[in-house]
Each structure stands twice: as structure tokens, then as C-alpha cells.
Amino acid sequence: GTDLIDIYGLTETATCDFFSFPEDYAKYPGCIGRPSPNVSFRIVDAYDAPVLSGTLGELQIHSPYLMIGYLDEPELTTTALSDGWLKTGDLVRLIDGSVVELMGRSKEIISRGGNKVTPGELEQLLCSHPDISAAMAVGIADTVLGERIHVLVVPRTGTSLDIASLKKYLESRLEKFKQPDTYYISDELPLGRTGKADRGQLKMMIQSGAIASASAATRV
The missing domain is CATH 2.30.38.10 (Luciferase; Domain 3)
Structure with a gap:
């Protein structure tokens, strides 16, 4: 109560x-x-x-x-x-x-091909999907576009999350330049030293190859 x-x-x-x-x-x-x-x-x-x-x-x-x-x-x-x-x-x-x-934070803005994308907007939309309990978005350096959008999603307990279906879900709700390039699936969000969800930690995991992509192909 x-x-x-x-x-x-x-x-x-x-x-x-x-x-x-x-x-x-x-x-x-x-x-x-x-x-x-x-x-x-x-x-x-x-x-x-x-x-x-x-x-x-x-x-x-x-x-x-x-x-x-x-x-x-x-x-x-x-x-x-x-x-x-x-x-x-x-x-x-x-x-x-x-x-x-x-x-989101101004320093966390993702610049993809000159377009500005806020991680918070992506994360809120991803979490509106019935099979997702948490999400995190980061920008990873890219030689062509400056940065590409990488997102990690945490499925709800007892669900089977399909990335192809998730992409279709986002296509009708999100502008094309905001569509994620690469997806990752995990049981939880990466945490920093304070115990809070940490974007920097996710970036390090992606850049070091510590986490495998759930979508083999990235879009151009």
C-alpha cells in the first residue's frame, strides 16, 4: 500500500x-x-x-x-x-x-552520419516492447558514419526475444536514422563501480569483443 x-x-x-x-x-x-x-x-x-x-x-x-x-x-x-x-x-x-x-546526457549524444540521437529516447522505446525489461544504447566509433548505434536489451523472464521482430517493431515507431545498427542480448545491464547501469562499461565490452552481437549483419 x-x-x-x-x-x-x-x-x-x-x-x-x-x-x-x-x-x-x-x-x-x-x-x-x-x-x-x-x-x-x-x-x-x-x-x-x-x-x-x-x-x-x-x-x-x-x-x-x-x-x-x-x-x-x-x-x-x-x-x-x-x-x-x-x-x-x-x-x-x-x-x-x-x-x-x-x-539523456548531452555528452552521451550519438552522432550517426551527422544526425543526433539521444540514447534515452531509444531506451524508452525499446522498453515499451512487451518482451524487453531493460535496454541501453551507446554510440561506437565508425569510420564511415562517425558513430553507429549499438543497443543491448534484457528480455523479460520467460520470453523469447526475436531480433528480427524487434527491428520491425522499431521501424514503424522510429525514424530511419535512429534505427540501431547492432543488437546485443544479455540477462542484465552492465554495471559500474557504484552499482548503477554504466554506458562506459557497455562500450568497453563491445570494443573489446567481450559481448557478442545478436545480429550478425549491421545496416549501412
Whole structure:
């Protein structure tokens, strides 16, 4: 009978910045919710200009609890703050005018043939498949396209995941340039030293050949 509340907060703001309550969590999966009292936010482009509602941009936060700066790191402080707004580095978009959806980190953006792809969007769509319980997407360096999209999926217990069927599932729901190039299947997501799912670990596994592709052929 206990409700779960998802909380988004940063060390730099010393507080809980967004809350996703049960009534929103079911309606807006993947969202961090709505801002706390006294916390303001904006979603901007690379030039700190506000983007249109529903458009992907960087989440910036202003609050009375915001840090003054990083100790003995003036250059890092200058990079992190913009006119009193904290640059979180998180990529988000606004849903229904007031709910913030987390799409990924700016440094995790995959650039495939000049097209920008956010891992979070791919992972949310993959997890909407009835046979998938978890997913992770990364960009792997490629001499032709700059990066190719590699995804690892974790099947739900008791299911038999077919990659060919999964590709068809994505074709009708995802733009062509966002379609994964290579798939991997595992019982769990790779974890880092903190016990959290770790993209860097997945990249290392792919590049070292520690994990075998579930699809022998990659698309061009």
C-alpha cells in the first residue's frame, strides 16, 4: 500500500529539484516530473536560448539553494553556470506544458552520419516492447558514419526475444536514422563501480569483443 515517488536532485542544488508523483508516474513514464517550490527551470539550446515546448534541449535550474561555485575551480564554475542558472548537462523536453521528460546526457549524444540521437529516447522505446525489461544504447566509433548505434536489451523472464521482430517493431515507431545498427542480448545491464547501469562499461565490452552481437549483419 506504499506509493513510490521519484525524486530528481543534484549535488550542486543541494535539494530535490523535481518530483514525479504516482499520478504522474503512470501517465508520463520516463519523466522526472514537476519542479519543487521555489525551483525554476528552463530548457535551452546550445546558445542558452529557450526552445519550443516538446523540443529537446538542456535542462538548466535556478533556485535559492544553488551552489556559489566549485571550490578552487573558477573555470569549472564558469562553465557550469550561466547568469545564475545551473547547466545540468541533462537533455530534456517539456510534456503537456509542465512535466519534464529526461532524454539523456548531452555528452552521451550519438552522432550517426551527422544526425543526433539521444540514447534515452531509444531506451524508452525499446522498453515499451512487451518482451524487453531493460535496454541501453551507446554510440561506437565508425569510420564511415562517425558513430553507429549499438543497443543491448534484457528480455523479460520467460520470453523469447526475436531480433528480427524487434527491428520491425522499431521501424514503424522510429525514424530511419535512429534505427540501431547492432543488437546485443544479455540477462542484465552492465554495471559500474557504484552499482548503477554504466554506458562506459557497455562500450568497453563491445570494443573489446567481450559481448557478442545478436545480429550478425549491421545496416549501412
